Amino acid sequence: MNEIIVGIDLGTTNSEVAIIENGQVHVITDNGRKILPSFVGIDDQGNILVGETARNQYLVYPERTVKSIKRLMGQDIKVDLAGHDYAPQEISAIILKRLKAIAEQYVKQPISKAVITVPAYFSDAQRQATREAGEIAGLEVVRMINEPTAAALAYGGNQVEQKRMLVYDLGGGTFDVSVVNIEASVVEVLSSHGDNHLGGDDFDQQIIEYILDHLIESKGVDARQHSQALARITRAAENAKFVLSDQPFVKIEEEYLLEHEGAAIHLSLELSRLDYEDMIEDYINATIDSVHIALKGAKLTPVDIDEIVLVGGSTRTPCIRERLFKEFGFEPHSEVDPDLCVAMGAATQAAMISGQKVDAVLVDVTPYTYGTSALDYLNGEYYPYTYVPIIHKNSALPIRKTEAFFTNHDGQKVVDVTIYQGEDPDALNNIKIGEFWVEGLQDVEAGNVITVTLALDLNGMLQVSAQEKATGLEKSITIQNALSRFELETLDSARRRVNKLFGQIDQASDVHTESPTDVVEACKLVAKAEALFDKSSDEDKEDMIDLIEDIQTCIEENDSDRLKEAATKLADIIYYLES
Amino acid sequence: MKTPYDILEVAEQATDSEIKQAYLQKVKQFPPDHYHEQFQQVHQAYETIKNLKCRTQYTLFTLPDADFNRLLDAVFIFEPVVSINADQFNKLLGASVDDKTLKIATHEMMKII
Numbered sequence: 163m164n165e166i167i168v169g170i171d172l173g174t175t176n177s178e179v180a181i182i183e184n185g186q187v188h189v190i191t192d193n194g195r196k197i198l199p200s201f202v203g204i205d206d207q208g209n210i211l212v213g214e215t216a217r218n219q220y221l222v223y224p225e226r227t228v229k230s231i232k233r234l235m236g237q238d239i240k241v242d243l244a245g246h247d248y249a250p251q252e253i254s255a256i257i258l259k260r261l262k263a264i265a266e267q268y269v270k271q272p273i274s275k276a277v278i279t280v281p282a283y284f285s286d287a288q289r290q291a292t293r294e295a296g297e298i299a300g301l302e303v304v305r306m307i308n309e310p311t312a313a314a315l316a317y318g319g320n321q322v323e324q325k326r327m328l329v330y331d332l333g334g335g336t337f338d339v340s341v342v343n344i345e346a347s348v349v350e351v352l353s354s355h356g357d358n359h360l361g362g363d364d365f366d367q368q369i370i371e372y373i374l375d376h377l378i379e380s381k382g383v384d385a386r387q388h389s390q391a392l393a394r395i396t397r398a399a400e401n402a403k404f405v406l407s408d409q410p411f412v413k414i415e416e417e418y419l420l421e422h423e424g425a426a427i428h429l430s431l432e433l434s435r436l437d438y439e440d441m442i443e444d445y446i447n448a449t450i451d452s453v454h455i456a457l458k459g460a461k462l463t464p465v466d467i468d469e470i471v472l473v474g475g476s477t478r479t480p481c482i483r484e485r486l487f488k489e490f491g492f493e494p495h496s497e498v499d500p501d502l503c504v505a506m507g508a509a510t511q512a513a514m515i516s517g518q519k520v521d522a523v524l525v526d527v528t529p530y531t532y533g534t535s536a537l538d539y540l541n542g543e544y545y546p547y548t549y550v551p552i553i554h555k556n557s558a559l560p561i562r563k564t565e566a567f568f569t570n571h572d573g574q575k576v577v578d579v580t581i582y583q584g585e586d587p588d589a590l591n592n593i594k595i596g597e598f599w600v601e602g603l604q605d606v607e608a609g610n611v612i613t614v615t616l617a618l619d620l621n622g623m624l625q626v627s628a629q630e631k632a633t634g635l636e637k638s639i640t641i642q643n644a645l646s647r648f649e650l651e652t653l654d655s656a657r658r659r660v661n662k663l664f665g666q667i668d669q670a671s672d673v674h675t676e677s678p679t680d681v682v683e684a685c686k687l688v689a690k691a692e693a694l695f696d697k698s699s700d701e702d703k704e705d706m707i708d709l710i711e712d713i714q715t716c717i718e719e720n721d722s723d724r725l726k727e728a729a730t731k732l733a734d735i736i737y738y739l740e741s
Numbered sequence: 742m743k744t745p746y747d748i749l750e751v752a753e754q755a756t757d758s759e760i761k762q763a764y765l766q767k768v769k770q771f772p773p774d775h776y777h778e779q780f781q782q783v784h785q786a787y788e789t790i791k792n793l794k795c796r797t798q799y800t801l802f803t804l805p806d807a808d809f810n811r812l813l814d815a816v817f818i819f820e821p822v823v824s825i826n827a828d829q830f831n832k833l834l835g836a837s838v839d840d841k842t843l844k845i846a847t848h849e850m851m852k853i854i
Contacts, residue, residue: 345761345765346762346765346766346769347769348765348768348769350768514774515774523768523769523772523773523774524772524773524774525768525773525784526773558773558780558781558784559773560773560777560780560781561781562781620773620774
């Protein structure tokens with residue numbers, strides 16, 4: 163039997179988990195709901211809340227609740243949750259752990275692997291943080307795929323006729339646009355562009371500002387100082403946005419919003435769709451600009467596009483459809499639920515990886531140009547930070563490129579390799595994503611050849627190496643954001659911290675019939691051992707079978723000490739066989 | 742050294758759509774998930790010869806360096822040796838008009854020498 167790999171859409175506002183069952187995509191429900199709001203909270207008893215309950219708690223205890231954590235992924239900051247500091251990875255891990263439990267409850271077996279989607283325009287640091295969140299949650303992230311690509315896969319994975327699609331993905335916090343060619347069940351992304359800080363949250367913020375201004379003008383109250391009132395205004399703004407998708411006007415009403423100088427303040431004001439559309443016009447213009455950049459990247463024009471696919475809840479805004487209709491001359495599609503198609507695509511990719519028969523092949527690209535800097539002419543002047551692009555945007559993944567450089571002066575012992583992301587000819591105007599030195603070079607004249615190799619894997623993660631050609635002296639790094647890098651040790655302690663939070667809910671509710679972690683670990687070992695049977699000697703195989711039987715008895719008898727002992731022995735054999 | 746045509750297993754006279762179909766078949770044979778290097782090779786081969794403009798660029802790039810000079814030498818110095826007629830010479834001169842004529846003209850010249 164194949165090991166189950168789940169597909170997860172870890173969204174800014176909502177998250178979902180899906181699997182492929184008998185060739186069909188199934189979004190797993192939790193208490194009848196397919197969507198888990200991406201909210202995390204801790205209630206006054208110290209219990210952890212994830213999803214709808216946390217979302218509800220946000221109104222009463224905003225300081226005990228975290229929302230839209232995805233917007234902070236990859237940044238070196240901590241968020242406060244009920245008086246404790248957590249890294250964004252840890253908060254995301256809590257959501258992932260909940261999704262894992264939902265899936266485990268459905269398939270009735272432990273799950274340890276997942277395909278997680280990320281916005282196409284997510285940077286290296288943001289991808290790294292997502293992977294770490296998975297690890298903290300006890301999920302091996304076997305692949306990260308881009309959200310618009312996942313949506314394209316859900317839409318067109320089984321299509322044979324040629325079709326060119328534009329995927330317009332506007333979520334809670336991020337915007338992506340991809341041009342995709344589907345033909346002979348090859349789903350090929352031709353280009354991607356986006357903005358990793360533009361989404362429905364920004365639309366909410368516009369309405370929030372409008373309400374806050376109204377309160378200052380009409381009541382002389384600054385509601386920013388009142389966290390509860392602000393939470394209610396935030397929710398009211400969000401609801402107003404939803405209503406305006408269907409109605410030309412909305413009444414925003416919140417009674418007893420707060421007390422000011424002994425008097426109760428009630429909120430009541432009207433907002434028209436036209437005014438709202440004015441507020442968000444700049445954002446919509448920015449997305450349309452990105453659409454044109456993506457088309458240009460694919461060397462296509464709007465007439466070449468056969469279909470537009472809308473992804474993400476924010477695409478329900480009517481003026482977005484209108485703008486796209488104006489640009490392309492036809493209506494966008496939304497047959498597959500824009501909230502679910504990303505998770506469905508992730509599940510399809512997961513099935514491909516686990517070896518289930520899926521006909522489609524996926525080819526994706528990087529939305530970024532990566533390169534290094536060197537001493538060269540820029541605008542007619544010698545400039546030490548001239549940008550040398552090595553991997554160009556919209557290159558198909560995986561990709562490996564090498565460029566040769568020369569030392570600049572005689573007896574140069576050290577070269578500094580700095581890696582940038584961006585397209586500006588002046589490297590300093592691009593984003594610096596990593597730097598290292600190659601030291602101990604030969605004592606030779608200037609012109610010593612140093613090659614720099616950039617390799618971008620299917621997850622969109624970059625590996626850089628530099629080599630002195632004459633001697634083979636090499637230095638390499640995997641780019642991680644130096645700021646948010648989690649050392650292995652802190653990852654472990656983060657995992658323990660998160661597990662502990664869940665330990666409290668495990669006792670409080672009986673829905674969680676899932677196995678404790680040591681059992682899950684042992685099951686993983688057993689699966690690994692069985693996979694090695696073919697390669698091992700009869701003697702080793704017999705030892706492993708004995709240990710596996712031992713482990714199974716221990717699990718049945720709930721003997722965790724003996725289980726640990728057997729698992730350690732089995733792990734040793736596996737280690738020996740694999741090395 | 743394998744040419745892009747070898748990699749995709751298509752004839753040099755193949756049309757855009759034949760080349761594209763061959764590419765899609767090769768991608769299915771070597772999906773990026775499991776065949777990193779082969780996939781990259783297939784993808785690059787396709788990018789190199791996917792349309793006439795690319796194919797012409799590839800042909801010109803892979804022509805031996807001295808060939809244009811040899812052609813001119815042949816015309817001006819050893820004219821009697823190579824039987825290049827006025828029509829062929831005009832074709833070569835008019836080659837910059839568009840990529841297709843250039844490709845055909847250089848091909849014809851190559852055959853002669």
